[in-house]
Structure formats: structure tokens, C-alpha cells
Amino acid sequence: MEFLRFATAGSVDDGKSTLIGRLLYDTKSIFQDQMESIEATSIQMGNDYTNLALLTDGLRAEREQGITIDVAYRYFATPKRKFIIADTPGHTQYTRNMVTGASTADVALVLVDARHGVVEQSKRHAFLASLLRIPHLVVCVNKMDLIDYDEKAFNTVKEEFRNFAMKLDISDLTFIPVSALHGDNVVERSANMPWYEGSSLLHHLEEVHIASDRNHIDARFPVQYVIRPQSDDHHDYRGYAGTVAGGVFKPGDEVMVLPSGFTSTVASIDSFDGPVSEAFGPMAVTIRLTDDIDVSRGDMICRPNNQPTSSQDLQAMLCWMSETSPLAPRMKLALKHTTRPSRVMVADLQYRIDVNTLHREENPETLTLNEIGRVSLRSTQPLFFDEYRRNRNTGSFILIDEATNATVAAGIIVGSGT
Amino acid sequence: MSITTYELNHLDQLEAEAIHIFREVAAEFEHPCLMFSGGKDSIVMLHLAAKAFWPARLPFPVMHVDTGHNFPEVLEFRDRRVGELEARLVVASVQQSINEGKVVEETGPRASRNRLQTTTLLDAIEEHRFDALFGGARRDEEKARAKERVYSFRDDFGQWDPKNQRPELWNLYNGRIRQGEHIRVFPISNWTELDIWQYIARENVEIPQVYFAHERQVFSRDDMWLADSEFVTRSEDEVVVTRKVRYRTVGDMSCTGAVESEAETLEQIIEEVSATRITERGATRADDRVSEAAMEDRKKEGYF
Numbered sequence: 048m049e050f051l052r053f054a055t056a057g058s059v060d061d062g063k064s065t066l067i068g069r070l071l072y073d074t075k076s077i078f079q080d081q082m083e084s085i086e087a088t089s090i091q092m093g094n095d096y097t098n099l100a101l102l103t104d105g106l107r108a109e110r111e112q113g114i115t116i117d118v119a120y121r122y123f124a125t126p127k128r129k130f131i132i133a134d135t136p137g138h139t140q141y142t143r144n145m146v147t148g149a150s151t152a153d154v155a156l157v158l159v160d161a162r163h164g165v166v167e168q169s170k171r172h173a174f175l176a177s178l179l180r181i182p183h184l185v186v187c188v189n190k191m192d193l194i195d196y197d198e199k200a201f202n203t204v205k206e207e208f209r210n211f212a213m214k215l216d217i218s219d220l221t222f223i224p225v226s227a228l229h230g231d232n233v234v235e236r237s238a239n240m241p242w243y244e245g246s247s248l249l250h251h252l253e254e255v256h257i258a259s260d261r262n263h264i265d266a267r268f269p270v271q272y273v274i275r276p277q278s279d280d281h282h283d284y285r286g287y288a289g290t291v292a293g294g295v296f297k298p299g300d301e302v303m304v305l306p307s308g309f310t311s312t313v314a315s316i317d318s319f320d321g322p323v324s325e326a327f328g329p330m331a332v333t334i335r336l337t338d339d340i341d342v343s344r345g346d347m348i349c350r351p352n353n354q355p356t357s358s359q360d361l362q363a364m365l366c367w368m369s370e371t372s373p374l375a376p377r378m379k380l381a382l383k384h385t386t387r388p389s390r391v392m393v394a395d396l397q398y399r400i401d402v403n404t405l406h407r408e409e410n411p412e413t414l415t416l417n418e419i420g421r422v423s424l425r426s427t428q429p430l431f432f433d434e435y436r437r438n439r440n441t442g443s444f445i446l447i448d449e450a451t452n453a454t455v456a457a458g459i460i461v462g463s464g465t
Numbered sequence: 466m467s468i469t470t471y472e473l474n475h476l477d478q479l480e481a482e483a484i485h486i487f488r489e490v491a492a493e494f495e496h497p498c499l500m501f502s503g504g505k506d507s508i509v510m511l512h513l514a515a516k517a518f519w520p521a522r523l524p525f526p527v528m529h530v531d532t533g534h535n536f537p538e539v540l541e542f543r544d545r546r547v548g549e550l551e552a553r554l555v556v557a558s559v560q561q562s563i564n565e566g567k568v569v570e571e572t573g574p575r576a577s578r579n580r581l582q583t584t585t586l587l588d589a590i591e592e593h594r595f596d597a598l599f600g601g602a603r604r605d606e607e608k609a610r611a612k613e614r615v616y617s618f619r620d621d622f623g624q625w626d627p628k629n630q631r632p633e634l635w636n637l638y639n640g641r642i643r644q645g646e647h648i649r650v651f652p653i654s655n656w657t658e659l660d661i662w663q664y665i666a667r668e669n670v671e672i673p674q675v676y677f678a679h680e681r682q683v684f685s686r687d688d689m690w691l692a693d694s695e696f697v698t699r700s701e702d703e704v705v706v707t708r709k710v711r712y713r714t715v716g717d718m719s720c721t722g723a724v725e726s727e728a729e730t731l732e733q734i735i736e737e738v739s740a741t742r743i744t745e746r747g748a749t750r751a752d753d754r755v756s757e758a759a760m761e762d763r764k765k766e767g768y769f
Contacts, residue, residue: 119611272491330481
């Protein structure tokens with residue numbers, strides 16, 4: 048069975064938790080004791096109805112305040128697929144949590160209240176989904192029951208959203224009219240909207256084609272760990288363990304190791320279960336080479352005729368996540384990209400982007416918590432990367448504050464050079 | 466030309482993700498350690514770790530926090546499995562913490578050493594200078610765990626701060642810590658109970674017999690079947706009966722309940738787990754029933 052990871056974003060009122068609750072409930076993924084527990088808590092909190100948000104808002108602070116603060120992961124399965132939901136908060140002040148949940152998603156689910164149309168928050172969510180290049184965006188136009196399941200109203204929202212989305216880089220955009228509360232078009236097609244000819248949300252999630260979203264063209268293997276057993280049975284064994292970050296590797300492939308530039312041939316691809324005939328992402332394997340060359344953690348194995356960019360200067364979009372200190376030019380930070388750690392200096396902060404209007408503010412002085420901007424970075428040693436749009440694995444990085452060790456930025460590589 | 470689709474099924478994806486995490490920790494930390502309870506999740510963890518470093522041995526020791534209230538079958542299993550892997554075993558003993566006066570044994574019929582384990586664990590971390598500890602917790606188990614990162618930062622008191630977790634993006638884990646702090650690492654965060662069983666069946670992973678249905682002397686408490694043992698004090702109206710049961714989770718004998726079951730094979734267990742309407746901790750753990758946020762509270766103190 049295949050996995051699908053999807054991220055939802057929303058605030059308390061737009062029905063996100065109800066929608067997730069509905070998906071879980073209707074696919075029989077809520078257990079009896081969980082249901083009893085949230086029913087009891089709902090009564091205790093004085094709610095008139097069973098608050099399905101309690102299923103995902105698991106922390107004491109979240110329950111006390113009635114809000115989602117952090118990403119919660121939920122799991123459910125149908126006979127067709129297994130699903131991981133990253134349920135993220137929707138407010139601006141939690142943009143970083145949303146970015147966290149969305150970074151690995153195949154599908155982003157954005158909720159729009161049919162009565163209010165496209166609001167600032169829906170725009171922000173769509174922008175973040177496009178920035179993180181989540182391949183599929185599903186817009187659930189919710190609360191259709193409150194506007195008498197009106198087709199025209201649905202089409203208005205759709206047009207409005209499309210107009211905004213044209214400014215973004217979104218390859219697959221789907222609109223589904225739903226009522227999370229009543230279950231219309233969530234799991235089953237709704238009898239209340241005969242004019243809608245598309246799939247229900249669940250059916251769409253089961254069928255959306257994600258297998259070709261990964262990069263199987265550019266062979267990239269960041270060496271993660273060198274396996275040297277130093278035992279009598281495997282005296283001379285030297286294998287390079289790692290996770291395939293792009294393309295396909297086969298025994299006999301001619302490969303190049305960066306930064307040294309030495310070439311060699313894949314002798315074998317090993318695993319505990321025996322030799323592997325081809326390795327592709329996200330398989331975790333061990334590669335052995337025919338030549339005894341110097342290879343260590345942080346090196347990149349690729350093909351001589353298809354190499355990543357090798358540079359100390361990169362152009363990136365950053366989502367800043369530090370509560371305490373803003374990003375400013377000349378700042379020095381630790382960077383983690385693939386398995387290669389490095390240090391970088393912020394050479395230039397080119398612009399800050401208003402996540403609600405997409406307006407660019409040129410040459411700002413700083414980026415503060417939850418702000419997104421474009422920077423030039425200079426690293427202490429060459430990094431081997433691709434543009435994020437081409438490869439999410441070799442195009443992403445995180446920045447770490449060396450004084451506090453906190454993760455302070457998510458980085459998306461858009462190019463090289465200064 | 467053959468058409469190849471480059472797809473991995475869900476168990477392969479989960480396995481690859483876990484192996485990646487094991488290797489990343491082994492590469493970046495000085496003194497990692499795998500916490501082993503003898504339960505099915507930690508047995509799967511041991512299996513995954515063996516796969517991650519094959520043909521080399523585990524590059525870290527295995528630690529068991531021994532409450533002294535274990536199922537004997539589980540201890541026997543632990544020693545055999547660790548021997549097969551030629552791994553180094555560290556046993557941290559709750560009994561010893563009691564003897565040394567670091568913790569005080571609870572008394573009464575509900576006494577459990579569950580909470581005492583935290584002190585023993587934190588002392589062992591300090592003694593062995595462990596900087597990364599692998600745990601077999603899963604996010605589907607419990608709502609506080611649903612919020613926890615794969616790399617979960619602990620300060621020098623071993624505390625978890627759920628409101629201030631490091632953002633965790635892509636598969637780029639931030640393992641930077643200061644001396645005295647450590648990271649709890651959860652490679653099987655994204656697995657469900659059913660995934661664990663399907664994987665055990667697929668990989669032929671051996672597990673202790675207590676997971677299969679068997680006849681046992683039990684008594685009923687809080688709608689759970691607890692094993693009658695020297696570690697539990699029964700009240701007068703708690704009558705011992707014989708039932709066919711199995712364990713869905715395996716922990717301390719004093720607070721792990723059994724469920725009535727006929728499942729004697731892995732296939733039957735998978736069938737049972739697929740059909741169940743009760744979560745595994747809900748069915749079997751007295752320790753989670755203390756309050757709505759029992760797990761969160763214990764985790765903040767440094768619990769697994």
C-alpha cells in the first residue's frame with residue numbers, strides 16, 4: 048500500500064478540525080476510548096457538541112486555550128492508501144508550525160468558508176503550499192450547507208481563488224464543495240450537490256497520482272554514514288550508507304564523488320536483506336564502490352554527466368522561525384543541508400514578502416518571526432545542491448542559531464551565485 | 466523495455482525513514498543508546514537498528530530500565546536477543562534507585578514503579594553520558610506523543626517542553642545540544658500499531674510469547690485484566706480467575722493489562738488489531754488513566 052502525506056491548515060472557526068474529525072470518523076479511524084474521552088472532556092468544558100478538535104489538540108495548553116499551537120500527526124487508512132495528516136495551526140503567528148507540517152506533504156488541503164470566500168488566511172496557506180512546492184493543492188470550499196449548496200457561490204469562490212493562484216506556482220489545483228459538519232462530499236458524494244461532478248475529498252486523496260512527484264532523474268546520494276564492520280567476517284568491507292535523494296542507482300553505474308571529483312563504479316548496493324538491483328528515493332541503502340577512494344559523511348555521490356550545483360554562494364527563500372533574534376545581513380549561522388553541515392553568513396537580504404498580499408518589500412533591514420524573505424548566503428565550504436523546485440531533498444536546508452542551538456529558519460534554494 | 470514504477474509500499478517507506486534516523490544519530494552523536502523494554506516496539510527498533518548498520522554491529526549499547534517487575538519471559542528474551550546481536554547491554558535498575566534512597570516505593574494496591582523509572586533513567590543517562598536515546602514511542606499511541614518531534618530535545622533536567630519544540634523540517638534533524646542536555650529520538654514515530662504487526666509478520670521478527678493468546682491467572686481491575694503476581698496487591702473483591710488473554714503492550718507487570726483474545730498466531734493478531742475499536746494504551750495501560758494529560762505530565766518530567 049502507498050502512503051500519502053497531507054497537510055491541513057486552518058483556524059478554529061473554519062471547520063478544519065471538524066473536517067479531519069469527519070474523515071477519521073467516517074473511515075472508522077477514531078477508537079471508542081478516544082471518542083469517549085473527548086466526549087467526556089467536551090461536557091466538562093461546557094461544549095454543546097462533541098468537540099472533534101480535541102482529537103488533535105492533545106496538549107494541555109491547547110485544550111485550555113481551545114487552539115491548535117503545534118503540528119499534530121494523525122494516521123488513518125483505507126483499503127487503497129495509508130494517510131498521514133499533518134494538522135497545523137492556521138494563524139499568522141504559527142506560520143513556522145505550518146511550514147514544519149507542510150515540508151514533507153504530498154497534498155495541501157486549504158479550507159475556505161463558502162460564506163466568506165477567499166480571505167487573507169486562504170491566500171497565505173496557498174502561498175506557503177506553493178513556496179514549499181507541495182505538488183497538489185486541494186481547496187475545500189466548506190460550509191456549503193449554510194449557503195443552500197449554491198453552485199453559483201461555489202463558482203465565485205473558485206474564480207476568486209484561481210485568480211489569486213495564477214500568481215503562484217501551483218501545478219495541480221482541485222476544488223471540492225463540502226460540508227464538513229454534515230459530511231457532504233467528504234467521504235461520499237453528496238446528494239445535496241448534484242451539480243458537482245468531481246470526486247469526494249477522500250476519493251480524491253485516494254486517487255491523486257503522487258508516484259511521479261519524486262525526482263527519479265538526477266542521481267543524488269548524500270553519504271550519511273560509513274559502514275566499516277572491522278570484524279573477521281567483513282574485514283575489508285567499506286560501504287557508504289545513506290538515503291537516495293534523487294534518481295536511480297544500479298550496480299555498474301559510473302559515479303562521481305563530490306567534492307573530490309573522483310570517479311568510480313557502483314560495485315554493489317547492499318542491504319540487510321541482500322543485494323539491491325536498483326535503489327531510488329527514499330530507499331535507505333549502502334553503496335559500495337569498485338575503487339578504494341576517500342569518501343566520508345557529507346560527500347555526494349552523483350553521475351559524472353549529471354552533477355548538482357557545487358557552490359559556496361546560494362540564493363534562497365527563508366522562513367524565519369526565531370522568537371528571540373531577527374535575521375539581519377552579516378549574521379552567521381550553522382546550516383544543515385543533506386548530510387553536510389556548514390556555516391553560512393547572510394550576505395544580503397533582498398526582499399521580504401508579505402505572505403498575505405505577496406507584496407515584495409525591497410531591502411528590508413530584518414526578517415522577524417514567521418516572515419519570509421529572499422537572501423544570499425555564503426557558506427564556509429561548497430555545498431552540492433539543486434533548486435528546490437527540481438529536488439526537495441537537495442534543495443532544502445535548515446539554519447541553526449549557534450548560541451542557542453535552536454532551528455531558526457527553513458531554507459528553500461532558488462539558485463546559486465551572489 | 467520494461468516499465469518500472471519507482472514506488473515503495475508503506476512498510477518499506479517506514480523502514481527507510483527509521484533507518485535514515487538511526488544512521489543520522491550514529492553519525493552525529495558521541496554516545497547514543499537504544500532504550501529497550503522488551504515490548505514489541507522496541508523489538509522492532511532493535512531489528513531496524515541491526516538493518517541500518519549491517520554488516521557491522523550496532524554502534525551503540527542497548528539499555529533496559531528494569532523496574533524489577535518484568536515478565537520473566539521478556540527478560541529471557543532480552544538477554545537472548547542482545548546476545549545474538551552481540552550488542553552491549555546496560556541495565557538501569559529501579560530497585561537499585563530504591564535501595565540507594567533516590568526514590569521511594571509507592572505503597573497500596575495501586576502501587577507501581579512506572580513513575581519511579583524516570584529517576585532511574587535520568588541517572589543512567591548522566592552516568593553513561595548518553596547524548597541521544599532511541600525510544601520506540603509512536604505518535605498514534607497517545608495524544609501528547611502525536612505532538613512530539615522525531616528528535617525531541619531534553620534540557621539538563623531531562624525535561625520536555627512541549628510548547629517550545631524545535632521546528633522539524635523535511636528530514637533535516639537538528640541534533641545540536643550542550644553538555645548535559647540530550648535528545649530523545651523516535652525513529653518509528655509514524656508507525657501505527659497495525660504497521661508494527663504487519664512488519665513483525667513480514668520480517669519474521671521473533672517476539673515474546675506473552676503477545677500471543679494464552680491461559681493466565683488474572684483478576685479484573687478498572688476493566689482490565691491484570692496478571693496475578695507477587696508485584697501486585699489485590700483487594701479482597703479482586704478475585705483471581707483463569708482467562709485466555711494476550712498482551713497488546715508489554716511493560717511493568719503492575720500496570721500493564723491483558724486483553725481477552727483467541728489470537729494465537731501473527732495472522733490472527735493482525736486480524737484482531739485491524740478490527741479493534743480500542744487503542745492499545747486505552748485497553749492496557751493503567752498509567753495513562755491517572756488524568757487526561759497523564760502522558761504529557763510524565764513526559765515533561767523526563768519519562769520515555
